Amino acid sequence: MPSARRPHAVTITDVAREAGVAVSTVSRALTNPDRVNVVTREHVQQVAARLGYRASPAARALGTGRTATLALVLPDITNPYFAGLIRGAERQAEATGHILVIGDSEENARAEARMVERLAPGVDGFLLGSSRLTDARILQFDAAMPVVLVNRRVPAVTSVSPDQQGGTRQIVEHLVALGHRRAIFLAGPPESWLGRQRWAGISSAAKKHGLKVKRLGPYHPSVEGGLLAGEAALADGATAVIAHNDLMAIGALKRMKARGVSVPGDVSIVGFDDIFGADFCDPPLTTLSDRTEQAGRSAVDLLVALVREQARLEHDAPADIVAPTQLVVRGSTGPAPAPPLPTTPGSS
Template sequence: MSTLADVAREAGVSKATASRAMMRPDMVAASTLERVRAAAERLGFQPNRAARALTTGRTGMLGLIVPTLANPFFSPLVLGAQRAAEETDNHLLIGVSEYDAARESALAGRLCEQADGLVMVAPVGSDASLRAQASHRPLVLVDRRVGRLPAVVLDTSAGTAALVQHLCAFGHREIAYVSGPAGSWADAERRTAATEQAEADGGRLHILGPLDPTFDAGVAAARQLPPSVTGVVAYNSYLALGLLHGLTAAGIHVPRDLSLAAADDLNALGATDPPVTALDVPVEEAGALAVARLLEVHAGTRRTVTTRLPTHVLPRGSTAPPPGTAARTPHGAGHGA
């Protein structure tokens, strides 16, 4: 394995100069930096991260905490974060909180013993706990807002309201929202937005849950829908798939008897029968942007900003006018909202 001394000889510089080029590139001439980097690449040399941390104060490690890996929502987010880390010569350390505030806090402490900062996805800890963590380490939240802490928010609340509006435009007035896990900040935002939209359109929103965002919970929810409901919005695609299965098993046809939509599109909902109307949510982009924001915070170039990423309705065959209503297409149904 090549050493720093090998790189120095290959580049025709001293070992001290080669070290500065690797650890503090701003301290060497551009031509020298180019020679050293070219030599390192030819020799396959990788600088020791522990040594770099002593010199620069950066470990090149970034922490990422997600609540679960069972929900497909988080997989593309992790992928986006990992790619963004790799592109900036960083490594990603991942922890799973299992929706437990105490575990989440402990993970944050352990990860940041090794990492330059932390991205926390849909954290379940209190606002006070998250503020305390941010006071000790660079921190970026995803799908959670706490005061002026940096955050990347997928705007599924506006998207859920757009799904309700989509159903109301078809003529639905009794709509159910099958909600997500207890304590979810994002779910509370969606419930509020959906309720306000239903009322604005002269309808009524029935809320089921909180529920685990799983297939089995969706199957169970299909048996709990109020009889008056003609349209349903599910918290995520797993719940939507379970609902579709449960409704079909009960002899309820979608969309002839009941319309169904989902607040994300992460489980091939376009391939179901019928394909399910859903939100297009830029989850991978959120992961990449959160890492970029974290690096800005660590560098001191950004401190207090919330970025909202828009979502869009993907109208499909699972939404239609309620039973006994003349068929009509809502304005904009074919173009997203």
């Protein structure tokens, strides 16, 4: 029995032969149609469709200088916080006719820079999520290619970031309303721009509302980092703990439970990000929520616009979107414990 033969892939040469035009004319008609008169363009496109011709990404790149591919680089793709960002970016990339590739820099600025350099020849632009790069390095990349920052702001670079000033104010006001007078901030990686913004916002709001707050860390932004941070928080004796992110907050909550400390009876705990599972904790976690999926969609739209502006040599002022945040109050925060009654001489 003869073996089945693989069907012949239609090439640009096949289209040119069938249409009775030069290969270069087919290339222009399919990748740069404005350079071909309307009659020839429609004829070539009809022949290509009838033959089932599909241009490869490489062929399109040769014709247009673009690959229809975008890159999203993240510091830790295992962090549940980035799930919404990835989902939003992927869906919007598909909606705009692009492919999205994702890279993990493992919380390392050098690895992030190498990844951008390696991917640059094959993509039209970059989404840098929670970038660990310095401002100067980001500006270098932005000068060479379209770049959109997510969860990071650098002057003159297009960005989408959550409102940390308003969000941290909500956290502080919530704790003060519950009667807390001393709090601890468990800091994450020193390279984290969001972490620095969170500490700055907490410090400012705490000063305004008379809340004494102390910074401990840095700690790794994970449950394991939260376990260590929770131990340090216990030694300090504050009645409220604000963690760099939900993973650390969950780790601190686990440490409190293991030590027999009641949450929120003895200590209230607040996180950031409202990741999937934050409401599954025992007790459910109070946390600051931002719209990560919408941020991913907005970032892709901004990047696609930058790519098109680059092709037209028209550049508008960089967009700087600050997205709203909202405190989600759950069971991990409650009234501050009453101070112990003073002892009197002679009392037993």
